[in-house]
Amino acid sequence: MSAAIVTLKPGKDQSLRRLHPWVFSGAIARMQGEVTEGQVVAVHAHNGEQLGMGHYAPGSIAVRMLAFGPDVPAVADEAFWTEKLQNAYRLRHSLGLTGEGATNVYRLVHAEGDGVPGLIIDVYGDVAVVQAHSAGMYLARPHIAKALQTAVPGLRAIYDKSAETVPQKAAPGAQNGYLFGESTGHEHLVQENGHRFAVDWETGQKTGFFIDQRDNRALLARYAPGRRVLNTFCYTGGFSVYALQAGAELVHSVDSSKKAVELTNRNAELTGLQDRHEAYAQDVFTFLKDRHNQYDLIVLDPPAFAKHLSARHNALMGYKRLNVAGIKQISPGGLLFTFSCSQVVSMELFEGAIMAAAIEAGRPARILHRLTQPADHPVSLFHPEGEYLKGLVLAVD
Ligand code: SAH
Secondary structure (H helix, E strand, O other): OOOEEEEOOOOOHHHHHOOOOEEEEEEEEEEEEOOOOOOOEEEEEOOEEEEEEEEEEEOOEEHHHHHEOOOOOOOOHHHHHHHHHHHHHHHHHOOOOOOOOOOOOEEEEHHHHHHHEEEEEEEEEOEEEEEEEOHHHHHOOOHHHHHHHHHHOOOEEEEEEOOOOOOOOOOOOOOOOOEEOOOOOOOOEEOOOOOOEEOOOOOOOOOOOOOHHHHHHHHHHHOOOOOEEEEEEOOOHHHHHHHHOOOOEEEEEOOOOOOHHHHHHHHHHHHOOOOEEEEEOOOHHHHHHHHOOEEEEEEEEOOOOOOOOOEEEEEEHHHHHHHHHHHOOOOEEEEEEEOOOOOOOOHHHHHHHHHHHHHHHOOOOOEEEEEEEOOOOOOOOOOHHHHHEEEEEEEOO
């Protein structure tokens, strides 16, 4: 069977030649052969030269590239997947994340950052959790599951958690479940920098844990000793656990989800220091309203305020409003750890919003650190959009 071919308009081959992995629908001149959602297609320049191959989808991003060049076969078989996943594993291994060390939870595959747009794989000890964000990746799950068993030594189970992330029309009725092996019970203990966490990938948000804050939590641990810490949007209490174990005087955690507050309490219990911890199931904006300079260190780590470019302006207003409220509650000389995980909000824009917040709160502030996502969430140089997490640590006078 010969592969379907997507041919680009004249001049629309430039970004692909620079290895940017997306083909927008407006760049396509014609399609040959039967092209269905999720199918692997060859992409040709207007002169007929093959530029590579990728997964087709009928949206604004029409092809997500899996390989570049004139010689790549227009198929993605098990050997193809094994090579991709072995490369991904090799990097994490070289980063010291895959051994029996202090950390056994890491991101194995970070979509475009690992040359596989639309695919996320997180590893929790000996279990991998797969999330397909495109029809192409969803259809490739049998290959991916096999290749994972080859690429990751000692894997006991693979859980597919794509039901919430795969486009609904492409996979109606998609259900989460095990692609290989199984697990007993819901609570699984993992370790991050030596801190223990109970994770539930079946019922938790995303794949169960926000792995992307690992390095930033470690930084917080350096500054937490003796401080009164507030961790807002705490989810499983990642920052709270680090603060407790680092010797914070007290830690308050806030999340609007009751389930998140239960998880945070459970994880605080695992530290044995829960008498210094209090968790509140409350809206963060409401919570911040009636506090007065109570904290020496505040973490603001909200969910993405902008999922699309069209929402960016409102998101910036949201970050400003949240940070005004947060900054007001910091004691003089205190620290603010503030984050945005909106991909469409650049560091420059985020910094502008935080500056506006400090002005409105009437508090002088200095930048001590600029933060981002850790090395197991790599960003392709050719796809700078992959850098989604931005953070600032401010000293607030
Ligand atoms: N900081 C966390 C991840 C945050 S995820 C970590 O390190 O793991 C975002 C969290 O914000 C979710 O748990 C969600 O329940 C919570 N949330 C969203 N809107 C909220 C609001 N208005 N008030 C309080 N919590 C909120």
